[in-house]
Amino acid sequence: MSKNPTGLPKLPLKLSALQVIGLRDPGEGDWARLRALQYSELYKASRIRLAAHGIAAIMVVSLYVGTLPAWLLAIWLVVVVAGVANVGRVDRTFIGVAKRSMTIEEFRRQAAAVAICAVPWVLALLFFVPSGDEAQHFGLWTLAAMLVAGSAATSSSAPVATVVFDLVVGVAGAASFVISGDYLFAVSSLAFIVVIVAGALNSARTYLSARIAEAGVAEKDEVVSLLLREFEEKESDWLWQVDNNRALRSVSPRFAYALGREPADVEGARFIRLIAGHTFESGEVPRSLHDLAERLKRRESFSNLLVQVHLGEQRRWWELSGTPMRDASGNYIGFRGVGSDVTEQRDRDEKIAYLARYDTLTGLPNRLMLTEALGEAMRFSEQWRTRCAFLMIDLDRFKQVNDSLGHLVGDRLLTKVAQRLNEVCTDNEQCGRLGGDEFAVVIRDATDHTRVDLIAETVIEHLSQPYLVDNHTLFIGASVGSAIGPRDGQSVETLMRNADLALYRSKDDGGGVHHTYVPSLHADAEERRSLEFSLRNAITEGEMSLNFQPVVNAKTEGVVSFEALLRWNSKEHGFVSPTKFIPLAEDTRLIIPIGKWVLHEACRQATRWPEDIKVAVNVSGEQLLEPNFPATIVTALAETGLPAHRLEVEVTESVFLRDGKTAHSTLEEILALGCSVALDDFGTGYSSLGYLRNLRFSTIKVDRSFVQGAVEDSPESLAIIRAVVAMAQSLDMSTTAEGVETAEQADLIRNLGCTKIQGYYFGRPMSATEAHSLVVKRRVAA
The missing domain is CATH 3.30.450.20 (PAS domain)
Structure with missing residues (x-):
């Protein structure tokens, strides 16, 4: 229901007869409010009604004195007065009804009171007439007709009272003439009643329309007063x-x-x-x-x-x-x-506009503003036949800092990066933050092609300097990818996408370098997309296989375990290097189903080997952080029947950088199953003795880079290997040296104290069948 500004429902000006009476709800108005307007002044006619009925009743009594018993006339007179008084009592309950809502029960109660008031007149017309003569009959009807007309005049605001009283009394009068055989007067009486009721309804409609109009004017005055009062009270x-x-x-x-x-x-x-x-x-x-x-x-x-x-x-x-x-x-x-x-x-x-265009952490322009700046630079280039450039910058090793030291330190580091980046830029460049650890630089005029290389090299140099944040000395780097407009793209979106491809190439090359866009990068991106598609179906297509590289006892040179190495021979791409598809699997989280298959297959093959030979399976950080990874190991062991002590899980230090608490908890569950855990590539990342103190590693694997350094008499490599061996012995852990390729290297590692050796000298990665044969031959030879 629609409302006016005062909050009250609108009132319709056009109403049907039933809507005026109150027997039908108005479609666009409020029934309760319309009835309140009708009945608000009804009580004012109570005294007039009482006097009219009283006088008419006395005249009826005087008319029938001598014809009817006195006691009957007295009772009838009392009933008339009581009925009229009851109507007056009900009408007084409507005082002030205009300020509230009228209920349907009140409407019905008033109509019933009027009907009761009409009952004694109906009785008189039907039962007094046979006892009197014709003059008395016409006298009684004349008095009743006067009351009918008076009711229409005094109760026009509430037509239901008029309709009820007039129809009841009028029909009774017509019936009295039918009883006396005067049919002409019966018809005349009915016609009289119809005219009276129609006039009453017309008067009621006029009255109600006037009240609705008055209410509308009052509401408009209230709205104006409300608006003026609101305007005056509003200090601004x-x-x-x-x-x-x-x-x-x-x-x-x-x-x-x-x-x-x-x-x-x-x-x-x-x-x-x-x-x-x-x-x-x-x-x-x-x-x-x-x-x-x-x-x-x-x-x-x-x-x-x-x-x-x-x-x-x-x-x-x-x-x-x-x-x-x-x-x-x-x-x-x-x-x-x-x-x-x-x-x-x-x-x-202004603040909202600033937040929409600037990064809240660093204060640099955000992606939206950089996009607008690049669009403006491209329009400038098109107008003056010059070139512009877009540089995308990604921070190297920032994720490790953020994960290990927390987001607060990471945010402060980003702020310092933004300050350095701002210092590099001149009026010709605008730098900003795209999000996360990605930044960008828009070069308005890059006609001098050496300018792009100079800016990129300067950015890498400045951002690679050490940072001091909360008493932490931090080292990160930067990779840069650039695209020249309009040569490398005719639109902002194309130029940004091509700069991103160049950045991806810089990250693939190890970071800390700048690559500019070349068309062949699209082919690389397409190859990556194609590889990802094929990788998703590699397991179901039977393209995955495992090779096993032996790990031998340094003293006896007997095989003690095999490391499972994943290989992929794609039907579409041929043999794909693990260095190519493993990072892709981790980026796309395909490493989860692939790792599950590797674990199950490695355990299955290990059941064919002697019971004292273990199998080692590399586990990525993505797998380790899966909530149900320990259950995956339990399933693999149960389905293959491999004892838990024959499975060794290899992890690198990087798994502790993302979520050290979860990684530590998962490895504790794996150890509780009876499996052993090896720490791979120790010393090449963010090494921390806390890992060794808090977790019971069975083996520490010395990276091949230290082995090669030791062969070349590198003092640092020799010192690191001796320190790792001494530490492992004190913690009751074994050490495995990787990358041993000659007998001289094997002797050197053995002399340095490593307990196990792995490398081409003792065996290259081989199929499961070859691994089984190797074990059998060595056992026979022994």
Whole structure:
């Protein structure tokens, strides 16, 4: 139901007869409110009704005295008075009903009271007539007809009372004439009643329409008063007026308050000069005030004009509306309008606009603003036949810092990166943050192709310098990919995508370098996409296989375990190097199902070997952080029948950098199953003795780079291997040296104290069948 501004339902002006009576709900109005308008003044007719019924009843009694028993007439008279009094009592309950809602029960109660009031007259017309003569009959009907007409006149506001009383009494009168055999008067009586009821309904409709109109006017007055009161109570709104010389006139207290002055102090002051403040003397008047002055000069109306004003040392924003005033002769006499101080709203809008275009952490332009800047640079290049450039920057090793030291340190590091990046840029460059640890630089004029290389190299050099954050000395790097516009792209989206491809190439090359876009990068991206598609079906297509590389006892050179190594021979791409598809599997999280297959297959093959030989399976960080990974190991062991002590899980230090707590908890569960855990590539990452103190590793694997260094008599490599061996012995752990390829290297590693050796000298990665044969031959030879 639609409502007006006061919150009350609208009232329809056109109503049908049943809607006026109250027997049907109006489609667009409120039934309760319409009835309240009708019944609000009904109580005023109570005394008139009582007097009319009383006089008519006395006349009836006098008419039938001597014809009917006195006691009967007395009882009838009392019933008439009681019925009329009851109607009066019910009508008085409607006093003040206009201020509340009327209920259907009240409507029905009033109609019932009127019907009861009509009962004694019905009885008189039906039962008094046979006892009297024709004159008495006509006299009784005349009195009843007078009451019917009077009811229509006094109860027109509530037509249901008229309809009930008039119809009941009128039908009874017509029936009395039928009983006496006077059919003509019976028809006349009915016609009389119809006319009376129709007139009453018409009067009721007119009355109700008038009340609805009055209510509408009252509501509109209330709306106007409400709006004026709201305007007066709103401190930021005020009225202003200037004469034809643009001097302030009739200054209101609220306008004076907005100016920070007293009304008498600013009366007659020049409007523009007053709100321009110190800018009027310096000649640096804001453009918006110039616009206001022009509107006043041209004498044209304006609405919601935003102007910047200076009041003392404060800068404020006002929103003004005004219209020219004219006297009775049509002569221009000034301007009058309203205004409000919208400084807070303006500040909020500016803040929202800033947040939409700037990164809140670093204060640099965000992706939106960088995109706009690149679009502007491309338009500049097209106009002046120059070149522009877009550099995408990704921080190397930032993720490790963020994961190991926390997001707070990571955020502060990003802030320092932003400061250094800003120092590199000149007026020709605009830098910003794309999100995460990705930044970008827009070079407006890159006609000198060496400028792009210079900026990229400078960025890498500056961002690779050490950072001091919360007493931590941090080392990160930067990889840069660039694209030249319009050579490498005719649109902003294309140029950004091609710069991203170049950045991807820089990351693939190990980071810390700059690559510019070349068309062949699209082919690389397509190859990656194709590899990913094939990798998703590699297991189901039977393209995956395992090779096993032996690990031998350093003293006896007997095989103690095999390391399972994954191989992929694709039907579409041929043999794919693990260094190519393993990172792809980790990026796409395909490593989860692939790792599950590797674990199951390695355990299955190991059941064919002697019981003292273990199988080692490499597990990535993605697998280890899966909530159900220990259950995956349990399933693999149960389905293949391999004892838990024959399975060794190999992890690298990187698994602790993402979520050390979860990784530690998962490895503890694996150890609890009876499996052993080896720490691979120790010393090549963010090594921490905390890993060794908190977790019971069975083996520490020395990376091949230290083995090669030791062979070349590198003092650092030799010292590291000796330290690792000594530490492992003290912690009751074994050590495995990787990458041993000659007998001399084997002797050197053996002399350094490593307990196990792995490398081509003792065996290259081989198939499961070859691994089984190797074990059998060595056992026979032994």
